[in-house]
Amino acid sequence: MTTYLAQRALGTIPVLLLISLIVFLLIHAAPGDPTLLLLGEETNAAEVAKAKAHWGLDRPLHVQYVRFVASAASGEFGKSFKYGDPVIDVIKTRLPATVELAIFSIIIATFLAIPLGVWAGSKPNSWLDNLGTTFGLFGISMPSFWLAIMLILVLAGILNILPTSGRSTYGVAGPEITGFYLLDSVMQKNWQAARDALTHIFMPALALGVNMLGILMRVTRSAVLEVMNEEYVVTARAKGLAERNVIWRHVTSNALIPVITVVGLELGTLLSGSIIVETVFAWPGSGSLLITALNSRDYPLVTGLVMTYTVAFVIINLVIDGLYAVLDPRIRY
Amino acid sequence: MQSLTLESVTDPRPDRLVRLRPWLHVKGCTGGLIVLGFIVLGIFGPVLAPFDPNKQELTAMLKQPQGVGAAHVLGTDNLGRDIFSRVIHGARVSLLVAFAVVFVSGLIGVSLGSISGYFGGKVDFVIQKLVEVVWAFPPLLLGITIMAFLGQGLFNLILALVAQRWIPYCRVVRGQALSLREREFVVAAQCLGANKTQIILRHIIPNLIQTSLVIGTFAMASSIIAEASLSFLGVGVPPEIPTWGTMLADARIYISTAWWLPLFPGLCIFITVLGINLLGDALRDILDPRLKRAGAGH
Numbered sequence: 001m002t003t004y005l006a007q008r009a010l011g012t013i014p015v016l017l018l019i020s021l022i023v024f025l026l027i028h029a030a031p032g033d034p035t036l037l038l039l040g041e042e043t044n045a046a047e048v049a050k051a052k053a054h055w056g057l058d059r060p061l062h063v064q065y066v067r068f069v070a071s072a073a074s075g076e077f078g079k080s081f082k083y084g085d086p087v088i089d090v091i092k093t094r095l096p097a098t099v100e101l102a103i104f105s106i107i108i109a110t111f112l113a114i115p116l117g118v119w120a121g122s123k124p125n126s127w128l129d130n131l132g133t134t135f136g137l138f139g140i141s142m143p144s145f146w147l148a149i150m151l152i153l154v155l156a157g158i159l160n161i162l163p164t165s166g167r168s169t170y171g172v173a174g175p176e177i178t179g180f181y182l183l184d185s186v187m188q189k190n191w192q193a194a195r196d197a198l199t200h201i202f203m204p205a206l207a208l209g210v211n212m213l214g215i216l217m218r219v220t221r222s223a224v225l226e227v228m229n230e231e232y233v234v235t236a237r238a239k240g241l242a243e244r245n246v247i248w249r250h251v252t253s254n255a256l257i258p259v260i261t262v263v264g265l266e267l268g269t270l271l272s273g274s275i276i277v278e279t280v281f282a283w284p285g286s287g288s289l290l291i292t293a294l295n296s297r298d299y300p301l302v303t304g305l306v307m308t309y310t311v312a313f314v315i316i317n318l319v320i321d322g323l324y325a326v327l328d329p330r331i332r333y
Numbered sequence: 334m335q336s337l338t339l340e341s342v343t344d345p346r347p348d349r350l351v352r353l354r355p356w357l358h359v360k361g362c363t364g365g366l367i368v369l370g371f372i373v374l375g376i377f378g379p380v381l382a383p384f385d386p387n388k389q390e391l392t393a394m395l396k397q398p399q400g401v402g403a404a405h406v407l408g409t410d411n412l413g414r415d416i417f418s419r420v421i422h423g424a425r426v427s428l429l430v431a432f433a434v435v436f437v438s439g440l441i442g443v444s445l446g447s448i449s450g451y452f453g454g455k456v457d458f459v460i461q462k463l464v465e466v467v468w469a470f471p472p473l474l475l476g477i478t479i480m481a482f483l484g485q486g487l488f489n490l491i492l493a494l495v496a497q498r499w500i501p502y503c504r505v506v507r508g509q510a511l512s513l514r515e516r517e518f519v520v521a522a523q524c525l526g527a528n529k530t531q532i533i534l535r536h537i538i539p540n541l542i543q544t545s546l547v548i549g550t551f552a553m554a555s556s557i558i559a560e561a562s563l564s565f566l567g568v569g570v571p572p573e574i575p576t577w578g579t580m581l582a583d584a585r586i587y588i589s590t591a592w593w594l595p596l597f598p599g600l601c602i603f604i605t606v607l608g609i610n611l612l613g614d615a616l617r618d619i620l621d622p623r624l625k626r627a628g629a630g631h
Binding site for chain 2: 012014015016018019022023026027137138140141142143145146149150152153157268269271272273275276279280290291294302306309310313314
């Protein structure tokens with residue numbers, strides 16, 4: 001299996017190269033000159049030329065691409081036009097917020113979806129199943145950004161119990177250690193800040209997780225339905241196990257294999273969903289950074305972000321492949 | 334090989350509809366009705382809408398929904414534009430984008446998939462590499478990047494959405510084409526001297542239509558959400574065309590003051606997508622029970 005995973009890892013290199021080429025070409029095919037955007041309307045040709053030389057924009061395209069790949073391979077995407085700092089540093093400050101949000105979304109989605117799916121699947125056609133199925137269908141049909149807006153409208157606007165934007169209330173959080181606010185405040189035993197971080201993350205995480213919730217619920221349900229007919233389930237029943245034990249020990253543990261794959265597959269959707277949900281909640285993560293960078297045509301930053309997202313997506317898929325083999329002993333690569 | 338039992342001889346293709354659970358009919362019918370309503374709104378919207386969706390009436394700004402019979406049934410927005418008319422017009426863009434994306438990506442995906450599966454070898458390798466590269470982009474991210482750099486517009490939007498949506502067709506169709514090419518009727522056609530184009534067009538593709546239809550419904554649901562998302566982010570259609578996504582974007586700053594601004598366009602997206610998913614589930618169960626897909630997903 002190690003050889004298989006190593007082969008897969010090597011196989012992703014040409015894919016990543018092609019992706020970088022697509023991103024590079026897309027960005028350079030774009031209308032609108034970034035130097036004009038940055039220097040403003042009142043510049044002269046000399047200044048524009050100087051800025052272009054400074055950022056290497058005057059070189060031929062293929063030279064720019066080779067330079068881009070060479071620096072990207074060492075994790076270096078150049079300096080952000082807008083912030084002036086190295087792209088990698090700008091991304092690093094924003095990434096923990098997105099990762100924290102994604103983790104909370106997954107937690108919310110799995111903790112709700114798996115019990116619901118198991119209940120629905122173990123009693124097909126019962127009222128519980130119909131309720132669960134409807135819930136799952138609502139989940140996959142819900143536009144996450146609309147749910148985000150409606151959550152703000154109800155929980156923040158009408159009930160006024162949760163904050164509408166950002167990651168923390170000003171002045172509450174202590175110094176950053178890991179960049180994950182909840183973890184940081186727990187480490188510093190700052191319970192007020194921990195509570196503050198939780199109230200801030202709840203709505204964005206719920207909005208972001210709703211599609212995954214729906215999909216996971218449906219996958220769990222159909223996986224449970226399938227496993228219910230297996231012989232070992234019949235055996236477990238025949239030897240007199242309580243139905244509860246049959247369902248949770250024998251059925252669920254086996255039904256979770258496809259569920260984990262789907263969690264992995266849906267991480268990509270979650271990542272791109274975070275772009276839009278972060279924008280709604282002014283969540284200072286890499287998703288809202290991408291939108292800012294796109295609007296200001298910050299080429300190096302956009303490229304760096306798109307490559308970060310894509311590499312993360314590719315790595316997640318690799319990990320899921322490996323995990324699959326660990327969980328299901330029948331699978332051997 | 335299927336064993337021949339008495340049942341399969343007398344009833345080779347039992348009516349699947351009869352065997353389906355009764356509430357599935359309800360699901361399919363509800364979905365069908367919603368989709369039908371969506372199509373009718375999309376086509377006849379301009380006739381049905383009581384107002385010009387872009388007509389600003391600054392004396393009637395941010396009017397609350399007045400209910401059936403009144404002038405502004407669903408109220409007005411921050412520029413005094415009639416929400417009801419804008420929501421109806423919004424269906425048109427969603428409908429157009431959804432059908433165009435499903436049709437074009439289906440055409441590309443089914444063609445490439447059947448070529449890939451039927452020919453195999455180098456052609457297959459190249460097509461599958463392409464699939465791998467395009468699929469390596471997180472969904473929506475590719476769309477956002479393409480739109481941000483090509484600029485707003487209906488054509489660019491369709492292009493940006495097609496960019497990834499042909500992949501599911503291609504993958505599923507390739508797998509089916511691989512098994513179809515070994516089947517007796519394809520071998521028979523080969524023996525009778527049919528060339529490869531004829532075989533793909535007349536024997537492979539017709540057998541893929543049911544599967545493609547099911548993938549198509551889910552692709553349609555996901556394109557409607559993606560179109561709304563891109564318009565919401567300001568990289569979709571130009572602002573002068575009313576769409577559900579741009580209406581939601583406009584509504585953002587009025588969340589605390591005018592609840593009806595974000596409620597109705599979002600509800601339209603939700604109900605339409607729900608209807609398509611209901612229809613898709615029913616179609617899948619009826620046409621192709623083997624094709625298990627969790628939902629709209631990408």
